[in-house]
Amino acid sequence: MSRSTRCGISAIAVIILSALALLSAQAPTPTREVAITFDDLPIAGVLPRDIASSRELTRKLLAGIAAHHAPAIAFVNEVKLAFADGSVDPQRVALLRDWLGAGLELGNHSYSHRDLHLTPLDVFEDDVLKGELVTRRLMTERGLTLRFFRHPFLHTGRDLEKKARFELFLGEHGYLVAPVTIDNDEYIFAGAYDRSTARGASDVAGRVADAYVPYMEAKVDYFERNSRDLFGRDIRQILLLHANMLNADHFRGELAEMIGVQHGVVAHQDLEEARGAPVLEHPAKLFILLPPRERHSKHPSAAQRPPEP
Numbered sequence: 001m002s003r004s005t006r007c008g009i010s011a012i013a014v015i016i017l018s019a020l021a022l023l024s025a026q027a028p029t030p031t032r033e034v035a036i037t038f039d040d041l042p043i044a045g046v047l048p049r050d051i052a053s054s055r056e057l058t059r060k061l062l063a064g065i066a067a068h069h070a071p072a073i074a075f076v077n078e079v080k081l082a083f084a085d086g087s088v089d090p091q092r093v094a095l096l097r098d099w100l101g102a103g104l105e106l107g108n109h110s111y112s113h114r115d116l117h118l119t120p121l122d123v124f125e126d127d128v129l130k131g132e133l134v135t136r137r138l139m140t141e142r143g144l145t146l147r148f149f150r151h152p153f154l155h156t157g158r159d160l161e162k163k164a165r166f167e168l169f170l171g172e173h174g175y176l177v178a179p180v181t182i183d184n185d186e187y188i189f190a191g192a193y194d195r196s197t198a199r200g201a202s203d204v205a206g207r208v209a210d211a212y213v214p215y216m217e218a219k220v221d222y223f224e225r226n227s228r229d230l231f232g233r234d235i236r237q238i239l240l241l242h243a244n245m246l247n248a249d250h251f252r253g254e255l256a257e258m259i260g261v262q263h264g265v266v267a268h269q270d271l272e273e274a275r276g277a278p279v280l281e282h283p284a285k286l287f288i289l290l291p292p293r294e295r296h297s298k299h300p301s302a303a304q305r306p307p308e309p
Contacts, residue, residue, distance in 0.1 A: 033236045035271045036065075037178065038074040039109055039150060042081065042095035044242040046191040047198055051091045057248045058095050062102045064252030073271050074099050074243060075109035075150045075178070078131045093134060100142055105271075107148035107178060108132050117155045121162060125169050148271060149175040154183065154240075178271060180240045181227070184219040186212070190244040197245070209250060238271065 038061075043054045065072055081092040099106060111131035116124050128149065136146045149170055156177075157163030170177065189212045196205040220239075227235045241247055 033234075034182075035236070035238045036070050036072040036241065037107075037150070037180070037238060037271065038072060038241050038243045038247075040080075040113070041074045041076045041099070041106070041109075041243050042092050044187070044190070044244045045194050046187075047194045054092070054095060057243070057245050058098050060248040061243060061251060062098060062104075064248070064250075065104070066102060067252050071104070073105040073107050073148060073178070075107040075148070076131070076135050077109050077111065077113050077152075078134050079112045081134055088134060093138070096135065096138055100138060100144075105144065105148075106135050106139060106146070107150060108135060108146065108175065109150050110152055113152040115153050115155055116151060116162075116166065117153075117158050121165060124166070128170075129173070146174070147176055148178040150178040150180075154180055179238060181235070181237045182220055182223045182239045184216060184240065186216065186246070187242055187244065189215065190242060190246040193246040194244070209246065212246060212250065 043049055043057050049057065076096060081088050081096075083089055096106060108128060108131050110124070111127045114124055114127050119127075132146060139146045157166055167177065189208055193205050193208045193212075196202075196208060223237070224234065227233075227237070241251075
């Protein structure tokens with residue numbers, strides 16, 4: 001091979017590599033579309049918190065959400081606003097005002113977090129209406145409409161008839177169902193974190209937090225992989241979290257980075273947009289009822305559990 005031929009081949013190779021590099025640089029960044037939701041407001045956790053601690057939790061969680069400019073909707077159990085005699089605690093109501101003041105939205109999670117699978121439908125419906133009294137007033141004060149209901153335990157009915165009757169009731173009262181596509185049982189970690197922190201075991205709490213982020217990453221990957229397997233593409237996801245101290249301490253940092261950076265830039269979106277995705281707008285026709293232990297054992301990350309508190 002002559003020297004001129006070798007030089008020509010080298011020049012072509014350089015051009016090809018340069019073109020590939022340019023195309024790679026111009027390739028669009030993969031985008032994850034996630035609607036972020038929090039359950040069990042005003043606060044969640046296995047241990048009771050006084051109002052000062054509840055304010056601190058709320059402040060930190062809202063600061064984390066604001067730092068990432070992430071719109072979110074939070075679902076309220078109004079029983080947590082009540083004193084023992086049933087009267088409403090204005091200081092707890094103020095925590096909900098903080099969420100609205102941060103530009104976020106509230107939804108109904110029923111009054112007392114009853115299980116639709118274990119509760120007569122008329123009793124459950126009464127609990128839903130009881131659970132909107134304060135929340136609807138707060139939303140109205142800001143010119144907002146109470147739009148969403150989330151089923152406690154994500155239980156939508158043991159049979160299609162009960163499910164359909166309840167969804168008709170929700171529609172008659174102006175509610176849309178807030179589904180979930182990424183569930184994660186993160187309350188298990190939150191419970192270990194709360195108990196460890198309460199007894200001053202900061203080393204154990206640190207181990208729980210260190211295990212939490214990779215656990216959540218595995219959960220998100222699992223549901224995204226399932227979405228691609230089922231639908232042949234990525235879908236708009238709806239992430240369920242809880243308003244607990246674990247998330248308050250870590251949403252701003254590692255957890256938000258995992259959600260937003262691991263697989264590309266998050267296009268945080270309104271829950272109604274995510275809910276309107278084609279794969280979510282059709283009523284479910286298949287119910288799989290497994291005991292909790294069996295259900296968790298089928299999950300690839302079931303072996304990941306927080307350190308014992």
